[in-house]
Amino acid sequence: MRIAIFSDTYSPQVNGVARTLTRLVSHLEKRNVEYQLFIPDQLEHTDPFKSNIHSFTSFPFFLYPECRVAWPNMLRLKKELLAFNPTVLHVTTPFNLGLAGVHLSKKYHIPLVGSYHTHFDHYLQYYKLTFLSDLMWSYLRWFYADCKKVLVPSIETKLHLASKKFNHLDIWSRGVDCQQFSxxxxxxxxxxxxxxxxxxxxxxxxxxxxxxxxxxxxxxxxxxxxxxxxxxxxxxxxxxxxxxxxxxxxxxxxxxxxxxxxxxxxxxxxxxxxxxxxxxxxxxxxxxxxxxxxxxxxxxxxxxxxxxxxxxxxxxxxxxxxxxxxxxxxxxxxxxxxxxxxxxxxxxxxxxxxSQSWDSIFDGLLSDYKKLSIGSLDKRSLA
CATH class of the missing domain: 3.40.50.2000 (Glycogen Phosphorylase B;)
Incomplete structure (x- = not known):
C-alpha cells in the first residue's frame, strides 16, 4: 500500500496534530510502508525523511497562528500525487491542503480517509464567533462526506460528531512514549x-x-x-x-x-x-x-x-x-x-x-489503510 497524507500542520509546529503525524511518519518508516506527505512550508525543517515530503507556500491561520494554511500549487501537487500513485489518501485538516486532498481523491478515485482532531465549534465560543457555527458544521459535513472512514481520537468526539450527522466514524486513539515520558x-x-x-x-x-x-x-x-x-x-x-x-x-x-x-x-x-x-x-x-x-x-x-x-x-x-x-x-x-x-x-x-502503546495504535491504523488499499486495487483490476 502507498499512503498520501495531506495536512495543514506538521513538525516543527507545536500542536497535537503535528506531533501525532510526526510519530505516524516514524511508524510508517519503521514498518516500511510507502508514503508521501503534503504539508505547508516550514520556517525550519528538521524532519529526517525529507525525500517523502512536499511543502507549499503558507500563511498563519487566524484562529491559531502557530498553524499555517497552505496555498497549494495544484499542477505540481497533481503531478507528484499521480507519480506516487497512492492506494489511500488521508486528509487530517479541513483547510486548503485538506481540500486539495479531497478534490484529488474524488477526481482519481483514491479511497479517502479523514481524521478529525479539533473541536472548532468550541473554539468559536472563546473567540466570540459562534454566529459562524452553522456554516462551519455544514462545511465540515461536506468536507468529510466522501471519507470511507472518519477517524476521531475519543468516544466523546465520536458522539459529538454523530450528533452532527457525520457518518463512518471510527476511533483512532492516541498513545504515549513511556520511555520519553517517565x-x-x-x-x-x-x-x-x-x-x-x-x-x-x-x-x-x-x-x-x-x-x-x-x-x-x-x-x-x-x-x-x-x-x-x-x-x-x-x-x-x-x-x-x-x-x-x-x-x-x-x-x-x-x-x-x-x-x-x-x-x-x-x-x-x-x-x-x-x-x-x-x-x-x-x-x-x-x-x-x-x-x-x-x-x-x-x-x-x-x-x-x-x-x-x-x-x-x-x-x-x-x-x-x-x-x-x-x-x-x-x-x-x-x-x-x-x-x-x-x-x-x-x-x-x-x-x-x-498500556497505551503507539505501536499498537498505529498498527490498527495501518490495518484500516490495508483494507482500503486492497479494495482500491481490486476495483482497478476490474476496471
Missing part, C-alpha cells in the same frame, strides 16, 4: 534553574490561549487557600496569544513561564511536577494529559472533552467541574495534603500509560 526523567537541577523554593510544583502544558480555559486557571490560582498558595510553584509550558497577559498578571517568584519546550527539558518538568492541572474543555483527546500520567504525575482535568476518557477519577487523577475554579481548588488541596494518595495515583497513572 518518572525517571526527574532532574534536581530544575529547582535551581527555575528558582523553585516551594514544596510543591503544579504544572500546565499547552497552548496559552482562551480555548484552553486559562480564565479558569487564573481563578484557580487566586482562590487557592493562602497556606497552600505559599507552598506552590506554578510552571506554565507553552506559547500563544495569552502568554503576555498571563505574565503581566502573575509577575512573582512563584510562577514560571518557560515558553515552548520539548525533548528532555519537557520530560523532566512532567516528572518534577506534583500535579498536572489542565482545565481545558475543548480537547478531542488531550495528549499532554497522557504524557503527564506516563511521567507518574496525577492529572486534574475538566469533566468535558476527551480528557475524561484518559483520567480515572480518584485513581489516576481528579475530574472536576468544568469552568468551576472551586472544584479544582478542592482537588488540588486534597491531593497536596495527601502524599500517600498522590503517590498511589502516580503509580496507577504510570501503569495506565504503559
Amino acid at each position: 518518572p525517571s526523567k526527574k532532574e534536581g537541577y530544575l529547582y535551581d534553574l527555575y528558582n523553585i523554593e516551594q514544596k510543591f510544583v503544579l504544572l500546565y502544558v499547552g497552548r496559552m490561549a482562551p480555548e484552553k480555559d486559562l480564565a479558569a486557571m487564573k481563578r484557580i490560582m487566586r482562590q487557592l487557600p493562602k497556606e497552600i498558595c505559599e507552598q506552590v510553584h506554578w510552571i506554565y509550558v507553552g506559547d500563544g496569544p495569552m502568554l503576555s497577559e498571563m505574565k503581566s498578571e502573575f509577575q512573582c517568584d512563584q510562577v514560571t513561564f518557560t515558553g515552548y519546550l520539548n525533548g528532555e527539558a519537557l520530560s523532566a518538568l512532567y516528572a518534577l511536577a506534583d500535579l498536572f492541572i489542565f482545565p481545558s474543555q475543548t480537547e478531542t483527546f488531550g495528549n499532554v494529559v497522557l504524557e503527564a500520567l506516563a511521567s507518574g504525575t496525577p492529572a486534574i482535568v475538566a469533566d468535558k472533552g476527551g480528557v475524561r476518557e484518559i483520567v480515572e477519577h480518584e485513581k489516576t487523577g481528579m475530574i472536576c467541574k468544568s469552568g468551576n475554579a472551586e472544584s479544582f481548588v478542592q482537588a488540588i488541596t486534597k491531593l497536596l495534603y495527601s502524599p500517600s494518595q498522590r503517590l498511589e495515583m502516580g503509580f496507577a497513572a504510570r501503569t495506565y500509560a504503559l
Whole structure:
C-alpha cells in the first residue's frame, strides 16, 4: 500500500496534530510502508525523511497562528500525487491542503480517509464567533462526506460528531512514549534553574490561549487557600496569544513561564511536577494529559472533552467541574495534603500509560489503510 497524507500542520509546529503525524511518519518508516506527505512550508525543517515530503507556500491561520494554511500549487501537487500513485489518501485538516486532498481523491478515485482532531465549534465560543457555527458544521459535513472512514481520537468526539450527522466514524486513539515520558526523567537541577523554593510544583502544558480555559486557571490560582498558595510553584509550558497577559498578571517568584519546550527539558518538568492541572474543555483527546500520567504525575482535568476518557477519577487523577475554579481548588488541596494518595495515583497513572502503546495504535491504523488499499486495487483490476 502507498499512503498520501495531506495536512495543514506538521513538525516543527507545536500542536497535537503535528506531533501525532510526526510519530505516524516514524511508524510508517519503521514498518516500511510507502508514503508521501503534503504539508505547508516550514520556517525550519528538521524532519529526517525529507525525500517523502512536499511543502507549499503558507500563511498563519487566524484562529491559531502557530498553524499555517497552505496555498497549494495544484499542477505540481497533481503531478507528484499521480507519480506516487497512492492506494489511500488521508486528509487530517479541513483547510486548503485538506481540500486539495479531497478534490484529488474524488477526481482519481483514491479511497479517502479523514481524521478529525479539533473541536472548532468550541473554539468559536472563546473567540466570540459562534454566529459562524452553522456554516462551519455544514462545511465540515461536506468536507468529510466522501471519507470511507472518519477517524476521531475519543468516544466523546465520536458522539459529538454523530450528533452532527457525520457518518463512518471510527476511533483512532492516541498513545504515549513511556520511555520519553517517565518518572525517571526527574532532574534536581530544575529547582535551581527555575528558582523553585516551594514544596510543591503544579504544572500546565499547552497552548496559552482562551480555548484552553486559562480564565479558569487564573481563578484557580487566586482562590487557592493562602497556606497552600505559599507552598506552590506554578510552571506554565507553552506559547500563544495569552502568554503576555498571563505574565503581566502573575509577575512573582512563584510562577514560571518557560515558553515552548520539548525533548528532555519537557520530560523532566512532567516528572518534577506534583500535579498536572489542565482545565481545558475543548480537547478531542488531550495528549499532554497522557504524557503527564506516563511521567507518574496525577492529572486534574475538566469533566468535558476527551480528557475524561484518559483520567480515572480518584485513581489516576481528579475530574472536576468544568469552568468551576472551586472544584479544582478542592482537588488540588486534597491531593497536596495527601502524599500517600498522590503517590498511589502516580503509580496507577504510570501503569495506565504503559498500556497505551503507539505501536499498537498505529498498527490498527495501518490495518484500516490495508483494507482500503486492497479494495482500491481490486476495483482497478476490474476496471
